[in-house]
Amino acid sequence: MGRQGGGAGAGPDRAVVGRTRGGVGRAAVAARGRGGHRGGCGARAVTGGSSSSQAWGHRRGTSRDVVAGLSVALLIIPQSMAYAELAGLPSVHGLYASAVPLLAAGLLAYCPYLQTGPVALTALLTHGALVTIAVPGSSEYVGAAALLALVVGLTRLVIGFIAAGKVTYLMSQPVLRGFTSGASILILLSQFPSTLGMAGASESGLVGRTLQVLGSPGSWSLAAAVLTVLTVAATLLARRIHVLFPGALVAVIGGVLFAVLFDYGGPVVGEIPGSFPPFSLVLPWEFLPQLVVPGAVIAFVGFAESTAIARSFATQDRVTWNPDREFVSQGAANVASGLFGGMPVDGSFSRSSLNHLSGAQSRWSGAVTGLAVLVFLPFAGVLSSLPRAVLAGIVIAAVAGLVKPRLLVSVWRLSRIQALVVWFTLTMCLLLAPRIEQALLLGILVSLAIHVWRERRAGFHSRVEGDVLHLEVIGILWFASAPRLEEAIMARLARANDVSEVVIHLEGLGRIDLTGALVLKRVVEELGGSGIPATLTGVPPQARELIDNVFGMFPHKSL
Known part of the structure; x- marks a missing residue:
């Protein structure tokens, strides 16, 4: 029976038509899950069959979206509350960021599996951006978080509309690995007060609070520590039991029951509207100048994770995806979050994986999740007794796997120079906390500087055939390497006294910029002035127009 899976996407849909046997279409590609076809990130599988068959398949796909969306809702409710606390916000604002923003993302998303909402890294960046301009938890802080989400959203919308989504590829993996590892360590350290029942630690700064907590063992709460450990265990063990088992939700319910039945005296979430x-x-617009740079950093860094998620699913389904479309959908989600009292949001790998494994068929699964959170909000007060130690356990379980010591060590064996980038970025994260966006910018600058340094030379080989000197240029001929290449060529010519002609081979060049073309012209002119004719050969196709324009009417042989 033909089955149809709905996928979201811009541009033409991808049709897959199989052989027909007895008038019934059969897809030529295997479906994931039990029956039905998933369209992948922006693609759609279309099969033959009767209209009734297609209608049945559509209903089947819709029911799968509902099941997947509700499954994710069971995870995002406790997670969003925990990440709001990490960002320095009352937990209800995490729920706000998981309701309307998901509806907005669902309308525009390209990848059907990508689930949007609060995530740990973005929450930490949010805290770093706001802690210096307002008191965490205050009304000013809450308003600034919404304004920051608006800045992030508008930045992503602009990038998406001008089709510049691939700009995220400029962030190298060493920088991202170092930044993610450093941020993960900071997130884990930030949970010490709640884990040990000291959420009211007075010291400012992450290091100061951590030292204060560790230096005050008499103030530790055994009950809080046990709750945190049990939450981490429940969350991690749930993944082993079944992917759909809501371990975090079970921990939340258990934490509330424990607090109510045993009169828990540690820090709790408190009143939830x-x-x-x-x-x-009505936002604190006076903070806007201070939030532009952090907002831009969050817009790019957060989207890097969304990019990795969408590309991963696209690779699995063997389809293409559109980063510009995802920038627009993520931008719309953040704008909605800013307008409805939320915080910056991004794609979540854990929730997207759950969405995928739960049988999601289209982008509407995310909208179902947002709708479920919206329905839950009037009843969120039942979680007012939830111990913060439980939320700390949820954060720890989500982030612990991001710290990979083996990877940090193994990168040294792969490339020592890139290992320095990783460790530099990680160290800057720890030293510059909470303003870790500065660490990321420094990591990017160092990475670019290393790239420029390594590409500053264009190599060349020379050989003499009779009285003809052949020079083979290799690499990239650009402003950083062109002057050094000119010096090397002229030095080689100075040692070739019996040469009557020079042939410069450019087949080995990947790119030539204006400075490189001008240097080539100058070399040819100087040789011509010395009575030695020079020929350029093998000019890369992408550089032919530039070379022609630079040389102009200067006489030289065919390129």
Whole structure:
């Protein structure tokens, strides 16, 4: 029976038509899961069959989206509350960021599996951006978080609309690995106060609070520590039991029951307004100049994770995906989060994987998740007794796997220069906390500087055939390497006294910029002035127009 899976995408859909046997279409590609075809990130599988068969397949796909969306909702509710606390916000604002923003993302998303919402790294960046301009938890802080989400959203919308989504590829893996590892360590350290029942630690700064907590063992709460350990265990063990088992939700329910039944005296979430997200344009606009750079950093760094998620699923389904479309959908989600009292949001790998494995068929699964959170909000007050130690356990379970000591060591064996980039970025994260976006920018600058340094030379080989000197240029001929190449060529010519002609081979060049072309012209002119004719050969196709324009009417042989 033909089955149809709905996928979201811009541009033409990808059709897959199989052989027909007895008038019934059969797809030529194997479906993931039990029956039905998933369209992948922006693609759609279309099969033959009767209209009733297709309608049945559509209903089947819709039901799978509902199941997947509700499954993710069971995870995002506790996670979003935990990440809001990590960002320095009342936990309800994590729920706000998981409701309307997901509806907005669902309308525009390209990849059907990508689940949006609060994530740990973005929460830490949010805290770093806001902690210097407002008191965490205050109304000013809450408003600044919404304004920051608006900045992130508008930045992503602009990038998506001008089709510059691939700009995220400029961030090298060593920089991202170092930054992610450093941020993960900071996130784990930030959970010490809640883990040990000292959420009211007075020291400012992450290091100061951590030292204060570790130096005050008499103030530790055994109950809080046990709750954190049990939450981590429940969350991790749930993954082994079944991918759909809501370990975090079980931990939350257990934590609330424990707090109520045993009169838990440690820090709890506190009062949660039982209402829908409030729409507001009344934001602390005076903070806007201070949030532009952090907002841009979050827009790019957070999207790097969304990019990795979408590309991973696209590779699995053997389809293409559109980063510009995802920039737009993620931008719309952040704008919605800013307008409805939320915080910056991004794609979540854990929730997207759960969405995929739960049988999601289209982008509407994310909208179902947002709708489920929206329905839950009026009843969120039941979680007011939830110990913060439980939220700390949820964060620890989510982030612990991101710290990979073996990887940090093994990169040294792969490339020592790139290992320095990793460790430099990681170290800067720890030293510059909470303003870790500065560490990322420094890591990018160091990475670019190393790239420029390594590409500053264009190599060349020379050989003499009779009285003709052949020079083979290799690499990239650009402003950083062209002057050194000119010096090397002229030095080689000075040693070739019996040469009557020079042939410069350019087949080995990957790119030539204007400075490189001008240097080539100058070399040819100087040789011509010395009575030695020079020929350029093998000019790369992408550089022919540039070379022709630079040389102009200067007489030289065919390129």
